Amino acid sequence: MHRITLALPLFLSAARAAIDLDVTNDSSIKDAASKIAGGIAAQYKSVLEESGVPGLFNDPHYWWQFGYTFNTLIEYAHLTGDNQYNDMTKEALLFQIGDLDAFMPPNQTRNLGNEDQAFWGLASLTAAEVGWENPEGKKWIDLATNVFNTQVERWNPEETCGGGLRWQIFPFNKGYNYMSSMTNGMFFLLSARLAKITGNETYSEWATKSYDWARSAELISEEYSVWDGTDADSNCSEINKLQWSYPRGVYLEGSAILYNMTEDDKWKEATEGFAQTELFVEEEAGVIIEPACEWNEKCNVDQRAYKGIFARSLARAAVSAPFLAETSNKILQASAEKAAERCDGEGEELECEFTWADGQEGFGLGENTNALQVIQGLLYSKAGTGSGSEGGENEDREGGEGSEGSEGGANDNSPSETDSANSPQETGAAGRTQITWAGLILAGALAAFTV
Numbered sequence: 271m272h273r274i275t276l277a278l279p280l281f282l283s284a285a286r287a288a289i290d291l292d293v294t295n296d297s298s299i300k301d302a303a304s305k306i307a308g309g310i311a312a313q314y315k316s317v318l319e320e321s322g323v324p325g326l327f328n329d330p331h332y333w334w335q336f337g338y339t340f341n342t343l344i345e346y347a348h349l350t351g352d353n354q355y356n357d358m359t360k361e362a363l364l365f366q367i368g369d370l371d372a373f374m375p376p377n378q379t380r381n382l383g384n385e386d387q388a389f390w391g392l393a394s395l396t397a398a399e400v401g402w403e404n405p406e407g408k409k410w411i412d413l414a415t416n417v418f419n420t421q422v423e424r425w426n427p428e429e430t431c432g433g434g435l436r437w438q439i440f441p442f443n444k445g446y447n448y449m450s451s452m453t454n455g456m457f458f459l460l461s462a463r464l465a466k467i468t469g470n471e472t473y474s475e476w477a478t479k480s481y482d483w484a485r486s487a488e489l490i491s492e493e494y495s496v497w498d499g500t501d502a503d504s505n506c507s508e509i510n511k512l513q514w515s516y517p518r519g520v521y522l523e524g525s526a527i528l529y530n531m532t533e534d535d536k537w538k539e540a541t542e543g544f545a546q547t548e549l550f551v552e553e554e555a556g557v558i559i560e561p562a563c564e565w566n567e568k569c570n571v572d573q574r575a576y577k578g579i580f581a582r583s584l585a586r587a588a589v590s591a592p593f594l595a596e597t598s599n600k601i602l603q604a605s606a607e608k609a610a611e612r613c614d615g616e617g618e619e620l621e622c623e624f625t626w627a628d629g630q631e632g633f634g635l636g637e638n639t640n641a642l643q644v645i646q647g648l649l650y651s652k653a654g655t656g657s658g659s660e661g662g663e664n665e666d667r668e669g670g671e672g673s674e675g676s677e678g679g680a681n682d683n684s685p686s687e688t689d690s691a692n693s694p695q696e697t698g699a700a701g702r703t704q705i706t707w708a709g710l711i712l713a714g715a716l717a718a719f720t721v
Protein backbone atom coordinates (compact mmCIF):
# COMPACT_ATOMS: atom_id res chain seq x y z
CA MET A 271 0.00 0.00 0.00
CA HIS A 272 1.47 3.31 -0.98
CA ARG A 273 0.65 6.09 1.40
CA ILE A 274 -1.39 8.81 -0.19
CA THR A 275 -0.26 11.97 1.46
CA LEU A 276 -0.14 14.65 -1.14
CA ALA A 277 -0.65 18.32 -0.44
CA LEU A 278 -0.59 18.48 3.32
CA PRO A 279 2.89 17.27 4.29
CA LEU A 280 4.45 19.12 1.38
CA PHE A 281 2.66 22.22 2.45
CA LEU A 282 3.86 21.80 6.02
CA SER A 283 7.41 21.13 4.99
CA ALA A 284 7.41 24.38 3.05
CA ALA A 285 7.56 26.05 6.43
CA ARG A 286 10.97 24.47 7.00
CA ALA A 287 13.94 26.50 5.93
CA ALA A 288 15.26 24.19 3.19
CA ILE A 289 18.61 24.40 1.43
CA ASP A 290 18.64 26.18 -1.94
CA LEU A 291 19.50 23.88 -4.79
CA ASP A 292 19.42 24.22 -8.56
CA VAL A 293 20.29 20.74 -9.79
CA THR A 294 21.42 22.09 -13.17
CA ASN A 295 23.97 24.49 -11.66
CA ASP A 296 27.25 23.01 -10.34
CA SER A 297 27.98 25.96 -8.05
CA SER A 298 24.60 25.61 -6.50
CA ILE A 299 25.13 21.85 -6.05
CA LYS A 300 28.48 22.50 -4.34
CA ASP A 301 26.96 25.16 -2.09
CA ALA A 302 24.19 22.82 -1.01
CA ALA A 303 26.63 19.94 -0.46
CA SER A 304 28.90 22.19 1.59
CA LYS A 305 26.07 23.11 3.97
CA ILE A 306 25.31 19.45 4.61
CA ALA A 307 28.95 18.38 4.89
CA GLY A 308 29.44 21.29 7.30
CA GLY A 309 26.58 20.03 9.43
CA ILE A 310 27.89 16.48 9.53
CA ALA A 311 31.39 17.69 10.40
CA ALA A 312 30.10 19.99 13.15
CA GLN A 313 28.12 17.16 14.69
CA TYR A 314 31.17 14.90 14.56
CA LYS A 315 33.43 17.53 16.13
CA SER A 316 31.09 18.01 19.03
CA VAL A 317 31.05 14.25 19.72
CA LEU A 318 34.84 14.13 19.36
CA GLU A 319 35.30 16.98 21.80
CA GLU A 320 33.43 15.04 24.42
CA SER A 321 34.83 11.55 23.80
CA GLY A 322 38.36 12.32 22.64
CA VAL A 323 38.15 9.21 20.42
CA PRO A 324 38.56 10.00 16.71
CA GLY A 325 36.35 8.14 14.25
CA LEU A 326 33.14 7.81 16.23
CA PHE A 327 29.84 9.66 15.92
CA ASN A 328 27.06 9.61 18.49
CA ASP A 329 24.94 6.66 19.60
CA PRO A 330 22.77 4.91 18.55
CA HIS A 331 24.65 4.68 15.27
CA TYR A 332 26.94 1.73 14.65
CA TRP A 333 30.59 1.75 13.70
CA TRP A 334 30.04 0.74 10.06
CA GLN A 335 28.15 3.96 9.49
CA PHE A 336 31.06 6.06 10.70
CA GLY A 337 33.32 4.49 8.08
CA TYR A 338 30.68 5.12 5.45
CA THR A 339 30.23 8.73 6.58
CA PHE A 340 33.97 9.48 6.47
CA ASN A 341 34.02 7.85 3.05
CA THR A 342 31.26 10.26 2.04
CA LEU A 343 33.42 13.17 3.19
CA ILE A 344 36.37 11.91 1.12
CA GLU A 345 34.06 11.77 -1.89
CA TYR A 346 32.76 15.22 -0.97
CA ALA A 347 36.28 16.68 -1.07
CA HIS A 348 36.97 15.02 -4.41
CA LEU A 349 33.69 16.10 -5.98
CA THR A 350 33.59 19.69 -4.73
CA GLY A 351 37.26 20.59 -4.21
CA ASP A 352 36.49 21.60 -0.61
CA ASN A 353 39.30 20.03 1.41
CA GLN A 354 38.57 21.52 4.82
CA TYR A 355 37.51 18.19 6.39
CA ASN A 356 40.37 16.11 5.02
CA ASP A 357 42.61 16.29 8.08
CA MET A 358 39.73 15.44 10.38
CA THR A 359 38.79 12.48 8.16
CA LYS A 360 42.35 11.25 7.87
CA GLU A 361 42.74 11.31 11.65
CA ALA A 362 39.49 9.32 12.05
CA LEU A 363 40.51 6.63 9.57
CA LEU A 364 44.00 6.22 11.00
CA PHE A 365 42.69 6.00 14.55
CA GLN A 366 40.27 3.18 13.70
CA ILE A 367 42.71 0.91 11.82
CA GLY A 368 42.96 -1.63 14.63
CA ASP A 369 44.27 -5.18 14.28
CA LEU A 370 46.12 -6.45 11.21
CA ASP A 371 46.04 -2.92 9.77
CA ALA A 372 42.67 -3.99 8.41
CA PHE A 373 40.05 -1.89 10.23
CA MET A 374 39.46 -4.32 13.07
CA PRO A 375 39.66 -2.17 16.22
CA PRO A 376 39.23 -4.36 19.33
CA ASN A 377 36.68 -1.90 20.78
CA GLN A 378 34.32 -2.81 17.95
CA THR A 379 34.61 -6.58 18.20
CA ARG A 380 30.99 -7.02 19.16
CA ASN A 381 29.84 -4.98 16.15
CA LEU A 382 32.45 -6.05 13.67
CA GLY A 383 31.01 -7.95 10.73
CA ASN A 384 32.70 -8.41 7.37
CA GLU A 385 30.37 -5.80 5.95
CA ASP A 386 31.21 -3.31 8.69
CA GLN A 387 34.93 -3.78 8.09
CA ALA A 388 34.44 -3.37 4.34
CA PHE A 389 32.78 0.04 4.76
CA TRP A 390 36.03 1.31 6.30
CA GLY A 391 38.08 -0.53 3.68
CA LEU A 392 36.19 1.27 0.93
CA ALA A 393 36.82 4.60 2.65
CA SER A 394 40.54 3.95 2.59
CA LEU A 395 40.35 2.76 -1.01
CA THR A 396 38.55 5.96 -1.98
CA ALA A 397 41.38 7.98 -0.42
CA ALA A 398 43.77 6.04 -2.68
CA GLU A 399 41.57 6.45 -5.76
CA VAL A 400 41.19 10.20 -5.42
CA GLY A 401 44.90 10.63 -4.79
CA TRP A 402 45.20 11.48 -1.13
CA GLU A 403 48.77 11.58 0.00
CA ASN A 404 49.69 8.44 1.91
CA PRO A 405 49.96 8.83 5.67
CA GLU A 406 53.28 8.40 7.43
CA GLY A 407 54.37 4.76 7.30
CA LYS A 408 51.14 3.49 5.68
CA LYS A 409 49.41 3.38 2.34
CA TRP A 410 45.69 3.91 1.85
CA ILE A 411 45.67 1.14 -0.74
CA ASP A 412 47.30 -1.34 1.68
CA LEU A 413 44.61 -0.77 4.29
CA ALA A 414 42.05 -1.72 1.65
CA THR A 415 43.95 -4.77 0.38
CA ASN A 416 44.38 -5.90 4.00
CA VAL A 417 40.60 -5.89 4.37
CA PHE A 418 40.34 -7.90 1.15
CA ASN A 419 42.96 -10.41 2.31
CA THR A 420 41.31 -10.97 5.70
CA GLN A 421 38.00 -11.63 3.97
CA VAL A 422 39.47 -14.05 1.44
CA GLU A 423 40.68 -16.07 4.44
CA ARG A 424 37.12 -16.20 5.74
CA TRP A 425 35.57 -17.48 2.51
CA ASN A 426 33.51 -20.58 3.32
CA PRO A 427 34.83 -24.03 2.45
CA GLU A 428 32.92 -25.82 -0.31
CA GLU A 429 30.87 -27.92 2.12
CA THR A 430 29.37 -24.80 3.68
CA CYS A 431 27.00 -23.27 1.14
CA GLY A 432 29.50 -23.92 -1.64
CA GLY A 433 31.45 -20.80 -0.55
CA GLY A 434 30.48 -17.23 0.26
CA LEU A 435 31.12 -14.95 3.21
CA ARG A 436 29.28 -14.95 6.49
CA TRP A 437 27.82 -11.70 7.78
CA GLN A 438 29.81 -11.91 11.01
CA ILE A 439 33.53 -12.41 11.47
CA PHE A 440 33.45 -13.93 14.95
CA PRO A 441 31.53 -17.14 15.80
CA PHE A 442 30.43 -15.72 19.17
CA ASN A 443 28.58 -12.84 17.52
CA LYS A 444 24.92 -13.18 16.69
CA GLY A 445 24.44 -13.58 12.95
CA TYR A 446 27.55 -15.70 12.38
CA ASN A 447 25.30 -18.21 10.59
CA TYR A 448 23.81 -15.51 8.38
CA MET A 449 25.06 -15.07 4.83
CA SER A 450 23.93 -11.60 3.81
CA SER A 451 23.91 -10.27 0.28
CA MET A 452 25.35 -6.97 1.52
CA THR A 453 28.38 -8.68 3.04
CA ASN A 454 29.03 -10.52 -0.19
CA GLY A 455 28.16 -7.46 -2.27
CA MET A 456 30.63 -5.30 -0.36
CA PHE A 457 33.38 -7.86 -0.91
CA PHE A 458 32.43 -7.94 -4.60
CA LEU A 459 32.61 -4.14 -4.88
CA LEU A 460 35.87 -3.94 -2.93
CA SER A 461 37.38 -6.59 -5.22
CA ALA A 462 36.13 -4.87 -8.39
CA ARG A 463 37.49 -1.50 -7.31
CA LEU A 464 40.82 -3.03 -6.32
CA ALA A 465 40.97 -4.76 -9.69
CA LYS A 466 40.41 -1.44 -11.42
CA ILE A 467 42.98 0.56 -9.50
CA THR A 468 45.73 -2.10 -9.36
CA GLY A 469 45.15 -4.16 -12.53
CA ASN A 470 45.99 -7.22 -10.40
CA GLU A 471 44.00 -10.24 -11.61
CA THR A 472 43.62 -11.74 -8.15
CA TYR A 473 41.03 -9.06 -7.45
CA SER A 474 39.04 -9.53 -10.65
CA GLU A 475 39.08 -13.30 -10.12
CA TRP A 476 37.65 -12.89 -6.62
CA ALA A 477 35.09 -10.37 -7.82
CA THR A 478 33.90 -12.89 -10.39
CA LYS A 479 34.02 -15.76 -7.94
CA SER A 480 31.98 -13.94 -5.32
CA TYR A 481 29.44 -12.80 -7.90
CA ASP A 482 29.10 -16.29 -9.35
CA TRP A 483 28.64 -17.66 -5.86
CA ALA A 484 25.84 -15.17 -5.07
CA ARG A 485 24.11 -16.17 -8.32
CA SER A 486 24.46 -19.89 -7.65
CA ALA A 487 23.31 -19.53 -4.04
CA GLU A 488 20.32 -17.63 -5.49
CA LEU A 489 20.97 -14.55 -3.39
CA ILE A 490 20.76 -12.86 -6.78
CA SER A 491 17.79 -14.01 -8.83
CA GLU A 492 17.57 -14.60 -12.58
CA GLU A 493 15.94 -11.16 -12.84
CA TYR A 494 18.71 -9.53 -10.75
CA SER A 495 16.66 -9.07 -7.61
CA VAL A 496 19.06 -9.11 -4.67
CA TRP A 497 17.55 -10.93 -1.69
CA ASP A 498 18.68 -10.14 1.84
CA GLY A 499 20.37 -13.37 2.80
CA THR A 500 20.43 -17.04 3.63
CA ASP A 501 21.49 -19.29 6.51
CA ALA A 502 24.73 -21.29 6.68
CA ASP A 503 23.20 -23.55 9.35
CA SER A 504 20.80 -24.90 6.73
CA ASN A 505 23.57 -24.94 4.10
CA CYS A 506 21.97 -21.93 2.41
CA SER A 507 18.91 -23.90 1.35
CA GLU A 508 16.41 -21.15 2.21
CA ILE A 509 16.45 -17.56 1.09
CA ASN A 510 15.18 -14.56 3.04
CA LYS A 511 13.52 -12.60 0.23
CA LEU A 512 13.58 -9.11 1.63
CA GLN A 513 15.02 -6.49 -0.69
CA TRP A 514 17.05 -3.52 0.50
CA SER A 515 18.38 -0.75 -1.69
CA TYR A 516 22.02 -0.94 -0.63
CA PRO A 517 23.05 -4.44 -1.78
CA ARG A 518 21.34 -3.67 -5.09
CA GLY A 519 23.52 -0.57 -5.30
CA VAL A 520 26.84 -2.25 -4.59
CA TYR A 521 26.18 -5.08 -7.06
CA LEU A 522 25.27 -2.48 -9.67
CA GLU A 523 28.43 -0.45 -9.11
CA GLY A 524 30.72 -3.49 -9.07
CA SER A 525 29.18 -4.89 -12.25
CA ALA A 526 29.54 -1.54 -14.02
CA ILE A 527 33.23 -1.41 -13.10
CA LEU A 528 33.82 -4.93 -14.38
CA TYR A 529 31.88 -4.16 -17.53
CA ASN A 530 34.07 -1.11 -18.04
CA MET A 531 37.23 -3.18 -17.60
CA THR A 532 36.22 -6.18 -19.69
CA GLU A 533 33.36 -5.09 -21.98
CA ASP A 534 32.12 -8.61 -21.34
CA ASP A 535 28.41 -9.26 -22.05
CA LYS A 536 28.10 -10.98 -18.69
CA TRP A 537 28.82 -7.70 -16.91
CA LYS A 538 26.80 -5.60 -19.33
CA GLU A 539 23.80 -7.79 -18.69
CA ALA A 540 24.38 -7.66 -14.93
CA THR A 541 24.75 -3.88 -15.03
CA GLU A 542 21.50 -3.52 -16.96
CA GLY A 543 19.80 -6.04 -14.70
CA PHE A 544 20.73 -4.35 -11.43
CA ALA A 545 19.88 -0.96 -12.95
CA GLN A 546 16.20 -1.90 -13.10
CA THR A 547 15.54 0.21 -10.05
CA GLU A 548 11.73 0.60 -10.15
CA LEU A 549 11.33 -1.03 -6.75
CA PHE A 550 13.53 1.60 -5.14
CA VAL A 551 12.08 4.67 -6.85
CA GLU A 552 8.75 6.17 -5.91
CA GLU A 553 6.56 6.51 -8.96
CA GLU A 554 5.05 9.97 -8.50
CA ALA A 555 8.02 11.98 -7.29
CA GLY A 556 10.71 9.80 -8.88
CA VAL A 557 12.74 9.81 -5.66
CA ILE A 558 14.66 6.99 -3.96
CA ILE A 559 12.77 5.01 -1.33
CA GLU A 560 13.55 2.10 1.00
CA PRO A 561 10.53 -0.05 0.15
CA ALA A 562 10.95 -2.70 2.85
CA CYS A 563 10.37 -0.26 5.68
CA GLU A 564 9.78 3.31 4.56
CA TRP A 565 6.03 3.27 3.98
CA ASN A 566 5.19 1.81 7.33
CA GLU A 567 7.78 3.96 9.11
CA LYS A 568 9.65 0.94 10.49
CA CYS A 569 13.17 1.70 9.26
CA ASN A 570 15.70 1.35 12.08
CA VAL A 571 18.81 3.47 12.49
CA ASP A 572 20.89 1.30 10.12
CA GLN A 573 18.17 1.03 7.50
CA ARG A 574 17.68 4.79 7.46
CA ALA A 575 21.15 5.16 5.96
CA TYR A 576 20.79 2.71 3.08
CA LYS A 577 19.34 5.10 0.50
CA GLY A 578 22.49 7.20 0.44
CA ILE A 579 24.62 4.12 -0.18
CA PHE A 580 22.33 3.15 -3.02
CA ALA A 581 22.46 6.68 -4.45
CA ARG A 582 26.24 6.73 -4.30
CA SER A 583 26.52 3.48 -6.25
CA LEU A 584 23.96 4.63 -8.78
CA ALA A 585 25.98 7.78 -9.44
CA ARG A 586 29.30 5.95 -9.58
CA ALA A 587 27.98 3.15 -11.78
CA ALA A 588 27.07 5.75 -14.40
CA VAL A 589 30.71 6.86 -14.53
CA SER A 590 31.83 3.34 -15.48
CA ALA A 591 28.79 2.57 -17.63
CA PRO A 592 27.79 5.85 -19.28
CA PHE A 593 24.70 4.25 -20.80
CA LEU A 594 23.21 4.50 -17.30
CA ALA A 595 23.80 8.24 -17.02
CA GLU A 596 20.38 9.42 -18.08
CA THR A 597 18.43 7.11 -15.76
CA SER A 598 20.83 7.68 -12.89
CA ASN A 599 20.76 11.46 -13.23
CA LYS A 600 17.01 11.60 -13.36
CA ILE A 601 16.68 9.69 -10.09
CA LEU A 602 19.46 11.66 -8.40
CA GLN A 603 18.10 15.02 -9.51
CA ALA A 604 14.59 14.32 -8.28
CA SER A 605 15.93 12.96 -4.99
CA ALA A 606 18.42 15.79 -4.54
CA GLU A 607 15.72 18.43 -5.01
CA LYS A 608 13.50 16.86 -2.38
CA ALA A 609 16.38 16.14 -0.02
CA ALA A 610 17.56 19.76 -0.12
CA GLU A 611 14.03 21.03 0.34
CA ARG A 612 13.75 18.87 3.45
CA CYS A 613 16.98 19.81 5.18
CA ASP A 614 16.77 22.45 7.85
CA GLY A 615 19.22 24.23 10.12
CA GLU A 616 22.97 24.40 9.81
CA GLY A 617 26.11 23.34 11.63
CA GLU A 618 25.31 21.18 14.62
CA GLU A 619 21.62 21.90 14.12
CA LEU A 620 21.44 20.43 10.61
CA GLU A 621 18.50 18.06 10.20
CA CYS A 622 17.58 16.36 6.95
CA GLU A 623 14.44 14.30 6.66
CA PHE A 624 14.47 10.63 5.90
CA THR A 625 11.64 10.55 3.40
CA TRP A 626 11.72 12.38 0.10
CA ALA A 627 8.49 10.99 -1.28
CA ASP A 628 6.19 12.48 1.36
CA GLY A 629 6.48 14.50 4.55
CA GLN A 630 7.54 11.80 7.01
CA GLU A 631 10.05 13.17 9.49
CA GLY A 632 12.94 11.69 11.41
CA PHE A 633 16.48 13.01 11.55
CA GLY A 634 19.95 11.68 12.17
CA LEU A 635 23.36 10.92 10.76
CA GLY A 636 22.00 8.55 8.11
CA GLU A 637 19.41 11.04 6.93
CA ASN A 638 21.97 13.84 6.65
CA THR A 639 24.40 11.59 4.80
CA ASN A 640 21.64 10.46 2.43
CA ALA A 641 21.04 14.08 1.50
CA LEU A 642 24.75 14.69 0.94
CA GLN A 643 25.06 11.59 -1.24
CA VAL A 644 22.18 12.46 -3.57
CA ILE A 645 23.29 16.06 -3.92
CA GLN A 646 27.03 15.53 -4.41
CA GLY A 647 26.25 12.49 -6.57
CA LEU A 648 25.24 14.96 -9.29
CA LEU A 649 28.91 15.93 -9.65
CA TYR A 650 30.33 12.53 -10.61
CA SER A 651 29.67 13.09 -14.31
CA LYS A 652 32.24 15.91 -14.22
CA ALA A 653 34.66 14.78 -11.54
CA GLY A 654 34.70 11.03 -12.17
CA THR A 655 35.40 8.54 -9.39
CA GLY A 656 39.14 9.18 -9.32
CA SER A 657 40.00 5.62 -10.27
CA GLY A 658 41.29 5.13 -13.78
CA SER A 659 41.29 7.42 -16.75
CA GLU A 660 37.99 9.20 -16.52
CA GLY A 661 36.88 12.68 -15.58
CA GLY A 662 39.02 14.69 -13.23
CA GLU A 663 37.94 18.04 -14.60
CA ASN A 664 37.38 19.49 -11.19
CA GLU A 665 39.30 22.71 -11.22
CA ASP A 666 39.72 23.13 -7.46
CA ARG A 667 41.28 19.80 -6.70
CA GLU A 668 44.36 21.23 -5.18
CA GLY A 669 43.92 22.96 -1.92
CA GLY A 670 44.03 21.68 1.59
CA GLU A 671 46.44 19.22 2.99
CA GLY A 672 45.85 15.62 2.16
CA SER A 673 44.88 16.13 -1.44
CA GLU A 674 48.25 16.67 -3.04
CA GLY A 675 49.57 14.25 -5.53
CA SER A 676 46.21 13.67 -7.14
CA GLU A 677 47.36 14.59 -10.63
CA GLY A 678 51.09 14.24 -10.72
CA GLY A 679 51.38 10.56 -9.81
CA ALA A 680 53.25 11.54 -6.64
CA ASN A 681 50.95 9.24 -4.73
CA ASP A 682 51.94 5.61 -4.90
CA ASN A 683 48.89 3.40 -5.21
CA SER A 684 50.65 0.12 -5.83
CA PRO A 685 50.05 -2.19 -2.91
CA SER A 686 53.06 -3.13 -0.79
CA GLU A 687 54.39 -6.68 -0.82
CA THR A 688 52.31 -8.80 1.51
CA ASP A 689 53.90 -8.97 4.91
CA SER A 690 53.61 -12.44 6.40
CA ALA A 691 53.59 -11.05 9.94
CA ASN A 692 50.39 -9.42 8.82
CA SER A 693 48.62 -12.52 7.67
CA PRO A 694 45.02 -12.80 8.76
CA GLN A 695 43.95 -14.43 11.96
CA GLU A 696 40.92 -14.07 14.12
CA THR A 697 41.08 -11.85 17.17
CA GLY A 698 38.90 -10.47 19.85
CA ALA A 699 36.26 -11.46 22.35
CA ALA A 700 32.93 -10.32 23.86
CA GLY A 701 29.28 -10.39 22.93
CA ARG A 702 27.34 -8.37 20.43
CA THR A 703 24.47 -5.99 20.59
CA GLN A 704 23.69 -5.21 17.00
CA ILE A 705 20.28 -5.84 15.46
CA THR A 706 19.35 -9.47 15.65
CA TRP A 707 18.52 -11.54 12.67
CA ALA A 708 15.16 -12.43 14.19
CA GLY A 709 14.41 -8.75 14.60
CA LEU A 710 15.29 -8.15 11.01
CA ILE A 711 12.96 -10.85 9.78
CA LEU A 712 10.20 -9.50 11.93
CA ALA A 713 10.64 -5.92 10.77
CA GLY A 714 10.85 -7.11 7.22
CA ALA A 715 7.80 -9.33 7.46
CA LEU A 716 5.81 -6.44 8.87
CA ALA A 717 7.12 -4.19 6.15
CA ALA A 718 6.38 -6.67 3.39
CA PHE A 719 2.68 -6.70 4.24
CA THR A 720 2.29 -2.99 3.87
CA VAL A 721 4.40 -2.22 0.84
Ligand SMILES: *[C@@H]1O[C@H](CO)[C@@H](O)[C@H](O)[C@H]1NC(C)=O
Nearest residue numbers: 290292295296297298299301
Ligand atom coordinates in the same frame (compact mmCIF):
# COMPACT_ATOMS: atom_id res chain seq x y z
C1 LIG B 1 24.51 29.13 -9.97
O1 LIG B 1 24.58 29.07 -8.55
C2 LIG B 1 25.40 30.08 -7.99
C3 LIG B 1 25.57 29.78 -6.49
O2 LIG B 1 24.36 29.42 -5.88
C4 LIG B 1 24.79 31.44 -8.27
O3 LIG B 1 25.60 32.46 -7.71
C5 LIG B 1 24.70 31.61 -9.78
O4 LIG B 1 24.04 32.83 -10.08
C6 LIG B 1 23.93 30.47 -10.41
N1 LIG B 1 24.03 30.56 -11.86
C7 LIG B 1 22.96 30.53 -12.64
C8 LIG B 1 23.22 30.60 -14.12
O5 LIG B 1 21.83 30.43 -12.21
Ligand SMILES: *[C@@H]1O[C@H](CO)[C@@H](O)[C@H](O)[C@H]1NC(C)=O
Nearest residue numbers: 322323325365366367375377
Ligand atom coordinates in the same frame (compact mmCIF):
# COMPACT_ATOMS: atom_id res chain seq x y z
C1 LIG C 1 38.74 2.17 22.62
O1 LIG C 1 38.09 2.54 23.84
C2 LIG C 1 38.93 3.18 24.78
C3 LIG C 1 38.10 3.42 26.04
O2 LIG C 1 36.98 4.17 25.75
C4 LIG C 1 39.49 4.47 24.21
O3 LIG C 1 40.36 5.08 25.11
C5 LIG C 1 40.22 4.17 22.90
O4 LIG C 1 40.66 5.37 22.32
C6 LIG C 1 39.27 3.43 21.93
N1 LIG C 1 39.98 3.10 20.70
C7 LIG C 1 39.41 3.20 19.49
C8 LIG C 1 40.25 2.77 18.33
O5 LIG C 1 38.27 3.60 19.30
Ligand SMILES: *[C@@H]1O[C@H](CO)[C@@H](O)[C@H](O)[C@H]1NC(C)=O
Nearest residue numbers: 428429430431432433505506
Ligand atom coordinates in the same frame (compact mmCIF):
# COMPACT_ATOMS: atom_id res chain seq x y z
C1 LIG D 1 26.16 -27.69 0.96
O1 LIG D 1 25.88 -27.20 -0.32
C2 LIG D 1 26.99 -27.25 -1.22
C3 LIG D 1 26.58 -26.64 -2.54
O2 LIG D 1 25.95 -25.44 -2.37
C4 LIG D 1 27.44 -28.68 -1.41
O3 LIG D 1 28.57 -28.70 -2.25
C5 LIG D 1 27.76 -29.30 -0.06
O4 LIG D 1 28.05 -30.66 -0.22
C6 LIG D 1 26.58 -29.13 0.90
N1 LIG D 1 27.01 -29.54 2.21
C7 LIG D 1 26.34 -30.45 2.93
C8 LIG D 1 26.91 -30.73 4.30
O5 LIG D 1 25.30 -30.97 2.54
Ligand SMILES: *[C@@H]1O[C@H](CO)[C@@H](O)[C@H](O)[C@H]1NC(C)=O
Nearest residue numbers: 415418419470471472473688
Ligand atom coordinates in the same frame (compact mmCIF):
# COMPACT_ATOMS: atom_id res chain seq x y z
C1 LIG E 1 47.89 -9.38 -6.36
O1 LIG E 1 47.08 -9.27 -5.17
C2 LIG E 1 47.24 -10.36 -4.25
C3 LIG E 1 46.21 -10.18 -3.14
O2 LIG E 1 46.39 -8.99 -2.43
C4 LIG E 1 48.68 -10.39 -3.75
O3 LIG E 1 48.84 -11.47 -2.87
C5 LIG E 1 49.62 -10.53 -4.95
O4 LIG E 1 50.95 -10.44 -4.50
C6 LIG E 1 49.37 -9.43 -5.98
N1 LIG E 1 50.16 -9.69 -7.18
C7 LIG E 1 50.96 -8.80 -7.71
C8 LIG E 1 51.65 -9.21 -8.96
O5 LIG E 1 51.12 -7.70 -7.21
Ligand SMILES: *[C@@H]1O[C@H](CO)[C@@H](O)[C@H](O)[C@H]1NC(C)=O
Nearest residue numbers: 530533589590591592659660
Ligand atom coordinates in the same frame (compact mmCIF):
# COMPACT_ATOMS: atom_id res chain seq x y z
C1 LIG F 1 34.67 3.25 -19.13
O1 LIG F 1 34.72 4.39 -18.29
C2 LIG F 1 35.17 5.57 -18.95
C3 LIG F 1 35.28 6.63 -17.91
O2 LIG F 1 34.06 6.97 -17.38
C4 LIG F 1 34.21 5.93 -20.06
O3 LIG F 1 34.67 7.08 -20.73
C5 LIG F 1 34.11 4.76 -21.04
O4 LIG F 1 33.15 5.06 -22.04
C6 LIG F 1 33.70 3.51 -20.28
N1 LIG F 1 33.73 2.34 -21.17
C7 LIG F 1 32.63 1.69 -21.51
C8 LIG F 1 32.85 0.47 -22.34
O5 LIG F 1 31.51 2.02 -21.19
